[in-house]
Amino acid sequence: xxxxxxxxxxxxxxxxYRKLVEKGYVRYNKWDRRVRGTLRxxxxxxxxxxxxxxxxPLGLSSLWSERPVVLVFGSCT
Numbered sequence: 314x315x316x317x318x319x320x321x322x323x324x325x326x327x328x329x330y331r332k333l334v335e336k337g338y339v340r341y342n343k344w345d346r347r348v349r350g351t352l353r354x355x356x357x358x359x360x361x362x363x364x365x366x367x368x369x370p371l372g373l374s375s376l377w378s379e380r381p382v383v384l385v386f387g388s389c390t
Contacts, residue, residue, distance in 0.1 A: 337349060358373060358377075358382075358384065359373075360372060360373050360374040361373050
């Protein structure tokens with residue numbers, strides 16, 4: 314019975330800590346530089362200037378006027 318109580322207590326604490334981090338009241342760690350932005354699902358992407366493989370300037374709006382564009386961001390750490 315006490316093992317269950319300890320597990321529930323730890324689970325509740327972790328849940329509360331995660332919610333505090335999500336709301337921005339607690340920083341995840343001292344290297345956490347995330348800032349809550351204003352973009353929402355369905356917002357139009359800002360028109361940014363990109364550079365093509367051949368070095369030519371390329372506007373994002375010129376791509377999405379022809380067909381849908383999917384932007385994928387990732388990191389390899």
